[in-house]
Amino acid sequence: xxxxxxxxxxxxxxxxxxxxxxxxxxxxxxxxxxxxxxxxxxxxxxxxxxxxxxxxxxxxxxxxxxxxxxxxxxxxxxxxxxxxxxxxxxxxxxxxxxxxxxxxxxxxxxxxxxxxxxxxxxxxxxxxxxxxxxxxxxxxxxxxxxxxxxxxxxxxxxxxxxxxxxxxxxxxxxxxxxxxxxxxxxxxxxxxxxxxxxxxxxxxxxxxxxxxxxxxxxxxxxxxxxxxxxxxxxxxxxxxxxxxxxxxxxxxxxxxxxxxxxxxxxxxxxxxxxxxxxxxxxxxxxxxxxxxxxxxxx
Numbered sequence: 001x002x003x004x005x006x007x008x009x010x011x012x013x014x015x016x017x018x019x020x021x022x023x024x025x026x027x028x029x030x031x032x033x034x035x036x037x038x039x040x041x042x043x044x045x046x047x048x049x050x051x052x053x054x055x056x057x058x059x060x061x062x063x064x065x066x067x068x069x070x071x072x073x074x075x076x077x078x079x080x081x082x083x084x085x086x087x088x089x090x091x092x093x094x095x096x097x098x099x100x101x102x103x104x105x106x107x108x109x110x111x112x113x114x115x116x117x118x119x120x121x122x123x124x125x126x127x128x129x130x131x132x133x134x135x136x137x138x139x140x141x142x143x144x145x146x147x148x149x150x151x152x153x154x155x156x157x158x159x160x161x162x163x164x165x166x167x168x169x170x171x172x173x174x175x176x177x178x179x180x181x182x183x184x185x186x187x188x189x190x191x192x193x194x195x196x197x198x199x200x201x202x203x204x205x206x207x208x209x210x211x212x213x214x215x216x217x218x219x220x221x222x223x224x225x226x227x228x229x230x231x232x233x234x235x236x237x238x239x240x241x242x243x244x245x246x247x248x249x250x251x252x253x254x255x256x257x258x259x260x261x262x263x264x265x266x267x268x269x270x271x272x273x274x275x276x277x278x279x280x281x282x283x284x285x286x287x288x289x290x291x292x293x294x295x296x297x298x
Contacts, residue, residue, distance in 0.1 A: 009130050009151045009213065010057055012050045015118040016043060016136035017063030017109040022261060031066050032261060033136045037269050038277065041072060042260045044098070045139045051101050053147040055132065059105045059125045061118045070106050075099045114232025119214075120222040128216050130154060133235075138210030139269055141276075142256035150213045150251050153187060159247035160218070162190055162239075163211035165257060169199050175207035176236050178250050190248040193236045206250065208236075209257060218242050 020032025181189030221241035258269035
């Protein structure tokens with residue numbers, strides 16, 4: 001039996017079943033989402049972003065060799081006992097709080113059939129509720145949380161909302177490219193998406209990146225989607241079908257995003273997020289300044 005439709009967004013889906021081949025050999029035995037950025041794994045930033053936006057029910061889609069994701073957000077009584085015995089109360093608080101961030105659930109994708117298939121796995125958990133999809137290798141430090149702004153726009157329009165970022169025209173072939181309609185400030189009508197177009201064929205420079213808010217009708221079209229390139233179920237194909245039955249908008253943002261699946265962005269995130277830390281920034285900034293001078297980079 002389906003649940004009553006709710007307009008308030010309280011659920012998030014985080015696909016985290018990818019193999020992370022761009023980070024081999026580091027990801028041979030650990031998920032890319034568990035790569036540390038400063039002193040916490042990348043996926044923790046994503047979960048904390050969801051919690052900051054008021055989301056309290058999170059489903060993480062995993063695959064093989066992803067058990068450490070579950071362990072990270074679970075209690076570890078042996079570690080807690082050891083930290084308490086040694087008087088390391090700050091570290092103890094950090095570890096205990098991980099299990100209390102939200103109601104965090106896990107389900108396996110089963111087969112690596114693409115992002116669309118990963119989202120479809122969440123159907124029973126989501127029910128008849130709107131929900132957000134947050135890619136597990138995209139860290140967003142936008143303030144206020146970008147997800148919060150997307151939720152506000154959903155409340156106004158009743159439809160799905162897609163995060164968009166303007167990228168250099170020469171880079172648009174790396175992304176799904178939005179086909180925009182009328183624009184009002186940072187809100188645009190979302191009329192379609194072209195997957196990784198050649199720059200000369202791109203309808204805009206607005207890239208679809210990392211955050212989506214969907215009504216539950218997306219599941220109808222994911223269920224009926226035909227496999228595309230590589231035999232994968234494409235989320236963008238289902239989005240094109242959803243557009244035919246309900247409005248969809250894009251929310252444009254311009255900063256605070258790190259694709260930690262890319263090595264240079266991973267390094268940038270580590271440096272910039274360290275510089276935001278009061279406990280680390282003073283000494284680290286001195287180190288960076290000296291390094292730049294010593295290497296003759298200025």
